[in-house]
Every structure is written in structure tokens, then in C-alpha cells.
Amino acid sequence: MPIIIFIIIIFGIKENKNVFDLFIKGAKKGLEITVKIFPTLIGLFFAIGLLNNSGIIEYITKIVEPILEFIKFPKEIFPLALLRPISGSASLAVATEIIKNNGVDSMVGLIASVIMGATETTLYTIAVYTSSVRIKKTRNILIASLAADVTGIMMSIIFCKILFAM
Amino acid sequence: MLNILWPIFVVLSIFFAVISGNVENLNRAISTSTEGAVSLTLTLIGTTCLWSGIMEIASNTKIVDYLAGVLKKIIKYLFPNINKNENAQKKIIMNVIANILGLGNAATPLGLQAMEELQKDNIEKDKLSNNMMMLIVLNTASLQIIPTTVIAIRTSLNSENPTKIIFPIWLSTICAAIVGIIITKLLIKADNN
Numbered sequence: 001m002p003i004i005i006f007i008i009i010i011f012g013i014k015e016n017k018n019v020f021d022l023f024i025k026g027a028k029k030g031l032e033i034t035v036k037i038f039p040t041l042i043g044l045f046f047a048i049g050l051l052n053n054s055g056i057i058e059y060i061t062k063i064v065e066p067i068l069e070f071i072k073f074p075k076e077i078f079p080l081a082l083l084r085p086i087s088g089s090a091s092l093a094v095a096t097e098i099i100k101n102n103g104v105d106s107m108v109g110l111i112a113s114v115i116m117g118a119t120e121t122t123l124y125t126i127a128v129y130t131s132s133v134r135i136k137k138t139r140n141i142l143i144a145s146l147a148a149d150v151t152g153i154m155m156s157i158i159f160c161k162i163l164f165a166m
Numbered sequence: 167m168l169n170i171l172w173p174i175f176v177v178l179s180i181f182f183a184v185i186s187g188n189v190e191n192l193n194r195a196i197s198t199s200t201e202g203a204v205s206l207t208l209t210l211i212g213t214t215c216l217w218s219g220i221m222e223i224a225s226n227t228k229i230v231d232y233l234a235g236v237l238k239k240i241i242k243y244l245f246p247n248i249n250k251n252e253n254a255q256k257k258i259i260m261n262v263i264a265n266i267l268g269l270g271n272a273a274t275p276l277g278l279q280a281m282e283e284l285q286k287d288n289i290e291k292d293k294l295s296n297n298m299m300m301l302i303v304l305n306t307a308s309l310q311i312i313p314t315t316v317i318a319i320r321t322s323l324n325s326e327n328p329t330k331i332i333f334p335i336w337l338s339t340i341c342a343a344i345v346g347i348i349i350t351k352l353l354i355k356a357d358n359n
Contacts (some may be wrong), residue, residue, distance in 0.1 A: 004312065005220055011227040019223055026222025030215035034207060041203040047172050049199030050179035053191040059182070087171060096206055096319055104323040110331060113320055117313030117335035118342060122306040129302045130294065132278045133285040137293035140353050144299070145306040148346030152308075155338040163334055 037089060044093045051079075052097060074157065076101075076108045080115060085149045088121040110164055114156040122149050209322035210315065217314040221267045233266065234259050244304070244347065245297045254283035258301060268310045277305050296354045303350045307343035 012019040051057055061068075061075050068075050080098055084091040095116045102108040122145040130138055183192045224230070237259050241248065248255045257280035264273035280301055288295040294302070313335050320328035 008220055008224045008227070008229065011229050012223045015227050017223065017226055022223045022226055023219035025219075027215040027219035029222070030218030031211065033218070034211045034214050038203070038207050041207060042200055043172060045203040045206075046196070046199045047175040047179070049195040049202070050183075050192060051175050053188070053195035054179035054183035055186050055188050055191070056179060056182040090171065092206075092315070093202070096202065099319060100323060104320055104325040105327070105330075110334075113316045113331045114334045114338060116319075117310070117316045117331060118308055118338035120306045120308040125306045126302055128274065129277065129281055129298075129305065133281045133298075135285075135292055135294055135298075137290075139294050139299060139357065141294060141299050141302055141350075144303050144346050144349040144353060147349050148303065148307055148342040151345040152338050152342030155341040156334065159334040159337050164330075 040089045041093065044087075044090050048090065048093045048097060074108055074111060077111055077115065077153075077157070080112055081153050084115060084119050084153070085122040085146060086124075088124065091116065091121070107160065107164065111157050111160045114160055115153055118156050119149050119152040122146060205322065206319070209318050213314050213318035213321070217268060217312060221269055224267055225264075225269065225272075230263055233263050237262055244300050248297060251283055251287055254280055254287070254297070257283055261301070262304060262309065265305065265309045266311055268312055268314055273305070277301065299350050299354065300347070303346040304343070307346050308339055309343060310339070 009019060012022065057079055061078055064078065065075055067073075068078060073081075076098055080091060080094050083094055095112045098112045099109045102112075104113075122142075126138065126141060126145060130136075130141075180192065183189050241255065241259060241262070245255070245258065248258070257276055261273055261276040261280055264270075264276055281298060284295055284298050284301065285291065288298070313332065316331060316335075317328050320331070
């Protein structure tokens with residue numbers, strides 16, 4: 001990370017850019033983004049908090065547990081895997097809860113972190129991109145994108161287990 | 167999407183809790199749930215501002231041109247016949263670069279402009295063209311060098327090594343993107359036959 005920052009700033013200096021002004025401009029944008037998503041996060045932490053404490057997640061996880069065990073899928077990750085393609089902010093809320101509850105440097109915490117970094121909100125992206133040009137026939141794009149998501153999630157688990165074997 | 171999901175989550179949770187006699191837990195959840203959102207936002211503000219600032223510098227330097235040079239070859243392979251529409255090609259390259267630099271808010275408008283350009287070349291206007299499919303798949307893969315949000319969360323939870331996850335994230339993302347691209351190519355091929 002420091003190396004990336006170093007390279008970027010050297011480039012800026014070499015090209016005689018007002019590096020600090022640019023930085024401030026970008027940081028301002030960052031602040032706007034964070035403020036903009038705050039109401040969404042409040043709403044979702046509320047809903048996710050209810051889900052977590054109603055016992056319904058344990059109930060559903062218990063039903064699918066044999067399958068998860070069979071494919072060696074960590075059951076703590078299951079709610080995140082379900083929500084990740086659907087909603088970015090909801091999965092952010094769930095991932096934060098999972099990481100907090102299982103320990104940030106535990107295997108489950110690491111896997112949840114990697115999944116958040118390695119996958120995107122597929123359904124939202126498809127909806128925005130197709131509706132912007134008013135297209136209805138989407139030619140199985142969902143299959144390709146969801147296959148990519150499943151691969152991303154599975155690979156996150158596999159790479160974590162290989163790289164962080166304890 | 168959340169207009170459907172959010173009410174389902176809330177109603178289902180309350181319903182389930184009442185049936186299973188779990189209402190006390192719910193009361194606690196309601197009063198503590200906003201704390202999580204507040205502390206997450208507080209952590210995100212710092213890192214998001216820092217990296218948006220750094221990436222703003224990057225997007226104003228020749229780094230963008232170098233990346234575009236590298237990407238041109240890949241783009242040509244992923245989007246056959248894109249040469250005909252130079253505007254579309256430019257927008258697609260900028261969209262991919264914004265994704266790579268983690269400028270999500272810049273990436274989406276560029277991606278949508280690219281969609282409009284591609285729609286001009288599209289023969290059946292109500293159906294995704296091959297190039298559109300590829301653009302969408304690239305945008306559903308999370309091609310990001312620095313996963314700043316995850317690092318911010320891990321830092322706030324006092325991780326011993328918040329950036330430890332970067333390498334496996336790169337590996338997993340690349341695998342996911344390759345699978346997405348291959349399946350899209352296969353779908354396109356199947357349609358042509």
C-alpha cells in the first residue's frame with residue numbers, strides 16, 4: 001500500500017500537478033459518498049439486527065446445514081453469500097456483523113473480508129445497466145454474473161484456507 | 167431491490183420472533199442496531215476520504231494513460247468490432263480504469279455512457295448486444311486494486327493485519343472475472359449458432 005501511494009504521488013509531482021489540491025478534492029468526494037450512504041446503513045443495520053436476533057437466520061441455516069457441511073462451506077458465511085449479489089449495503093452490514101462476532105482475524109472473519117472485497121452487487125449492477133438503455137431481453141447475463149459471484153465466493157474460501165492455514 | 171427486501175426482513179423477523187417467543191432479543195436489537203451503522207460510518211469516513219483523495223491524484227496523471235495502453239489489447243479481445251465506435255471504446259476503458267482504481271462513483275456514470283454508445287450500434291434495441299453483455303459482466307466483477315472498505319472495517323475492529331486479505335482478494339476476483347468472461351463468451355457463441 002505505501003508503495004502504491006508513493007508511486008501515485010511521484011507521478012503527480014513529476015507532472016507538476018497540485019497534488020494536495022487534488023487530494024482535497026478527492027477526499028471531499030469521499031466524504032459525500034459516506035454521508036450519502038449513512039441513512040441506508042441505518043436502515044439496513046436495523047433490519048439485519050432484527051434478522052440476527054429473531055432467530056430466523058439460525059433456523060434457515062440449520063435447514064441447509066447438511067448441504068453446507070457436505071461442500072465444506074463455513075455456515076457462518078452463508079447469510080453473506082445469500083445477500084452479497086442482491087444488495088451492497090445489506091451485505092456490508094451483514095459482513096461487519098459476521099466479522100465482529102467471529103473475530104476479525106479468525107478464519108471466518110478473514111473469509112467474510114475476502115468475499116466483500118472480491119465480489120460485487122451483481123443484481124443491482126445488471127438492473128442499472130440494462131434499465132439505463134431500456135433493455136428488457138437480457139440474454140442469460142444473470143447466469144454469467146452469478147456464476148462469477150459463486151466462483152468468487154468459493155475461491156475466497158479456498159484461498160483463505162490455503163493462505164491462512166492455522 | 168431494497169424496497170422489496172427491507173420490509174420482508176423486518177416483517178419476517180418480527181413475525182418469527184413473536185412465534186418463537188424471542189421478542190426480548192428483538193427489543194435489544196432495535197435499540198442497539200443503529201450503533202453499528204454509526205460506528206461503521208465513522209470508520210469508513212476516514213479511509214474513504216483518504217483513498218478517494220489518493221485516487222483523485224492518480225486519475226489526473228499519466229497513470230491513466232499507461233493503464234489505458236495496457237487495457238486496449240484486453241478490451242479488443244473482449245469486445246470484438248469495438249474499433250468501429252471509438253467513443254464506446256474510450257468510455258469502456260475509462261469505466262474499467264475507474265473500477266480498478268476503486269472509484270465506484272465515477273465508474274457507474276462512465277459505464278452507463280458506454281452502454282448508450284453501444285446501444286447506437288445495437289441492431290435489436292430491446293436486447294443486450296454481445297458487447298453490452300461483456301461490459302456488464304466486467305462491472306459485476308470487482309476489479310479493484312485496493313479494497314478500501316474492507317480494510318477500513320478490519321482496521322476499526324482492531325485487526326492485527328488489516329491488509330492481509332488483499333492478496334487472496336486479488337486471486338479470487340481474477341478467478342471470478344475469468345469465469346464470468348468465459349461463460350459470457352460461451353453464451354454469445356451459443357446464440358450465434
